[in-house]
Amino acid sequence: MEEQDLLAKKELLALTGISYGQLYRWKRQNLIPESWFIKQSSFTGQETFFPKDKVLKRVEAILKLKDQYSLEELAGIFTPELTNKVFKASSVQQVEDLDQGILSLFIKHLAKENFTFRELLFVYALSKIDQSLNLGESWRVDIVTTVKGWLSQINSSDYRLLVCQTKEHKFCLLLQEDSILLLDSDSETLANLKLNELANELRSRLTGLEELV
Amino acid sequence: MNNQDVTIMGESLLSGGGYGKVKIMGSAWAQEDLEAEKIRVFGTAEFRSLKAGKIKVMGSARFEGPLNVQTLDIAGSAEALATIKAQEIKVFGSLTAREEVSAEKFLAKGILELSSLNANDVRIELAEVCRVGEIGAENVRVGPIGMFRLSFLGSNHKKILQAEIIEANHIELSNTIAQTVKGNQIIIGPGCEIGTVEYKDSLQVHPSAIVKHQVKIG
Numbered sequence: 001m002e003e004q005d006l007l008a009k010k011e012l013l014a015l016t017g018i019s020y021g022q023l024y025r026w027k028r029q030n031l032i033p034e035s036w037f038i039k040q041s042s043f044t045g046q047e048t049f050f051p052k053d054k055v056l057k058r059v060e061a062i063l064k065l066k067d068q069y070s071l072e073e074l075a076g077i078f079t080p081e082l083t084n085k086v087f088k089a090s091s092v093q094q095v096e097d098l099d100q101g102i103l104s105l106f107i108k109h110l111a112k113e114n115f116t117f118r119e120l121l122f123v124y125a126l127s128k129i130d131q132s133l134n135l136g137e138s139w140r141v142d143i144v145t146t147v148k149g150w151l152s153q154i155n156s157s158d159y160r161l162l163v164c165q166t167k168e169h170k171f172c173l174l175l176q177e178d179s180i181l182l183l184d185s186d187s188e189t190l191a192n193l194k195l196n197e198l199a200n201e202l203r204s205r206l207t208g209l210e211e212l213v
Numbered sequence: 214m215n216n217q218d219v220t221i222m223g224e225s226l227l228s229g230g231g232y233g234k235v236k237i238m239g240s241a242w243a244q245e246d247l248e249a250e251k252i253r254v255f256g257t258a259e260f261r262s263l264k265a266g267k268i269k270v271m272g273s274a275r276f277e278g279p280l281n282v283q284t285l286d287i288a289g290s291a292e293a294l295a296t297i298k299a300q301e302i303k304v305f306g307s308l309t310a311r312e313e314v315s316a317e318k319f320l321a322k323g324i325l326e327l328s329s330l331n332a333n334d335v336r337i338e339l340a341e342v343c344r345v346g347e348i349g350a351e352n353v354r355v356g357p358i359g360m361f362r363l364s365f366l367g368s369n370h371k372k373i374l375q376a377e378i379i380e381a382n383h384i385e386l387s388n389t390i391a392q393t394v395k396g397n398q399i400i401i402g403p404g405c406e407i408g409t410v411e412y413k414d415s416l417q418v419h420p421s422a423i424v425k426h427q428v429k430i431g
Binding site: 009010014019020021023024025027028034046 | 298313315317331332333349350351352377378380381382395396397411430431
């Protein structure tokens with residue numbers, strides 16, 4: 001893990017001129033994320049530290065913007081919807097239900113160090129499919145490259161991801177959510193996942209995760 | 214909409230969704246997330262994630278998920294396993310919380326067992342032993358409960374606040390045992406035992422109080 005520069009709470013207040021009351025108020029209003037309050041033991045007991053660059057940038061921004069916007073509006077500016085967030089590869093590897101093998105394929109084939117929410121959504125969907133159908137290593141590689149192509153063409157999660165089988169051959173389909181798929185009688189649908197539903201499940205698993213702003 | 218009012222007299226499961234006024238006389242438990250305008254618990258209740266306008270607990274309540282509420286009044290007892298976010302919290306009974314409790318106004322005259330409290334104004338009137346890991350606020354006032362209150366337990370009964378750290382702009386303490394107190398203007402009153410006080414503008418220490426180290430900052 002990379003070592004990040006930390007700043008003690010006391011130094012933060014001295015450097016920026018804000019008070020304890022302000023700091024705690026901003027924390028209450030979600031202007032400064034909970035995850036930035038890092039507790040570490042020191043010789044005087046426990047001390048709170050912050051990721052130095054991030055917190056200084058944030059406090060400066062709050063001080064500059066607080067006269068133009070209400071604290072609520074500011075919270076919206078600083079914590080956009082999860083779907084706009086970018087997550088570090090190292091932190092998403094800890095998320096349950098994301099298959100490690102598929103994640104590492106994404107990292108390899110998409111040259112990824114960070115994941116957007118939608119990319120993670122596909123990782124999650126593929127993890128589910130792989131878990132129930134157990135499709136093997138070569139399929140995984142193929143589907144990851146396929147998804148790479150899909151991702152550049154879609155801009156919402158209003159889709160269904162299907163796995164179908166014709167005789168021995170399995171294939172994936174990405175359909176718009178409300179479209180109907182009728183197959184010939186030799187084929188069957190093995191999996192049918194609504195991305196929007198998965199997005200809700202994934203959202204709860206990702207909250208609290210360290211994001212990269 | 215379909216925000217119906219519910220009264221539970223016996224024992225019942227509360228299904229998830231939105232409610233108007235909820236009154237629990239018997240015992241009720243929710244297995245799903247709830248939203249309600251007003252909740253009054255006279256009996257016992259158990260909630261998952263809960264969002265409400267007003268909650269009054271006269272009996273006992275247990276919040277297993279995050280609680281988001283405008284005003285929280287606890288005359289009975291309440292236990293929270295996740296965070297509590299409120300505008301105003303009043304505790305006359307007892308409140309136990311494992312995660313952060315945050316509010317604009319926090320007033321307690323009962324028993325507290327909190328890991329972390331973040332509020333604009335914190336006022337704790339000591340009627341019992343209160344334990345709070347850390348307090349972060351704009352103003353903190355800790356003192357004995359009004360002197361006209363009858364105490365059936367006699368004067369030997371210890372009424373103190375135990376805290377690890379208290380940080381606020383203005384702090385006024387009495388009967389408090391804390392490792393660290395940090396602030397701008399600090400008054401340490403009678404019955405206090407403080408490890409380290411860090412102050413910016415002013416510090417007053419009562420002759421009977423013990424302050425091991427004091428440091429003036431900047």
